[in-house]
Amino acid sequence: MEEVELPTVMQALSDPCRIAIVHELLRADGRALACNEVPLDISKATRSHHFEILREAGIVFTKVEGTKCMTSLRTVELNKRFPGLLRLLAIDSEKDPSRK
Amino acid sequence: MEEVELPTVMQALSDPCRIAIVHELLRADGRALACNEVPLDISKATRSHHFEILREAGIVFTKVEGTKCMTSLRTVELNKRFPGLLRLLAIDSEKDPSRK
DNA sequence: AAAATAATTCGATCATTGTCGAACAAGCAA
DNA sequence: TTGCTTGTTCGACAATGATCGAATTATTTT
Numbered sequence A, B: 001m002e003e004v005e006l007p008t009v010m011q012a013l014s015d016p017c018r019i020a021i022v023h024e025l026l027r028a029d030g031r032a033l034a035c036n037e038v039p040l041d042i043s044k045a046t047r048s049h050h051f052e053i054l055r056e057a058g059i060v061f062t063k064v065e066g067t068k069c070m071t072s073l074r075t076v077e078l079n080k081r082f083p084g085l086l087r088l089l090a091i092d093s094e095k096d097p098s099r100k
Numbered sequence C: 001a002a003a004a005t006a007a008t009t010c011g012a013t014c015a016t017t018g019t020c021g022a023a024c025a026a027g028c029a030a
Numbered sequence D: 001t002t003g004c005t006t007g008t009t010c011g012a013c014a015a016t017g018a019t020c021g022a023a024t025t026a027t028t029t030t
Helices: A006-012 A016-028 A044-056 A075-081 A085-095 B006-012 B016-028 B044-056 B075-081 B085-095
Strands: A060-065 A068-073 B060-065 B068-073
Touching: A006 A044, A006 B006, A006 B016, A006 B085, A016 A044, A016 A060, A016 A068, A016 A085, A016 B006, A044 A060, A044 A068, A075 A085, A085 B006, A085 B085, B006 B044, B016 B044, B016 B060, B016 B068, B016 B085, B044 B060, B044 B068, B075 B085
Parallel strands: none
Antiparallel strands: A060 A068, B060 B068
């Protein structure tokens, strides 16, 4: 499953909304989040789209629980396939002026 | 000059051609390369475009020497602003099946 | 059964991006 | 000066991508 290419991952992380999602997941520290737990000023449809992109890039995985879609970071796989990437995102997260 | 945002850098690195350029610069190990020293199956115009994107993202810088444009990686600045990014690209470079 | 919740799917629209050929500019070589 | 090399700039075009509202599915709650 982890034959995702670097351009795909970079592409997935080139959108501010998706970066924000990843930042939120980093802050959640392993805990899975439902889609609408991530504060974003976009419609449901667009939100769903962004999560799909992240899923296809192997950055997150999603487990359906009832009516919710619990999403978390694929930390282990990412660290193996792209070592340093999560740390890079975490550093950026600390600088993110929109975080609470 | 280094107030480049992460999405910009990610966007710049989301194209296979541009990844190839960076790989070539990594292989050059600090030595600056002219645009057409990087083997790519694209036109001059497109090539020029890709170098511009990399420049605007703060990933490379270019020094005009005669008729040539010598380009090299902004190693120091990148390591400071996005630590781990170059290593990530270097790891990917080793896996690149198109490298000689 | 009916309503509310959570998310996906479907078209549609509009902006961005990668690509090219042709024209142009600037330096170097004959 | 005349050309050659190296890049950039300029439309143009096709493909991709972000966005939305509305309709749909599936699950839980009332």
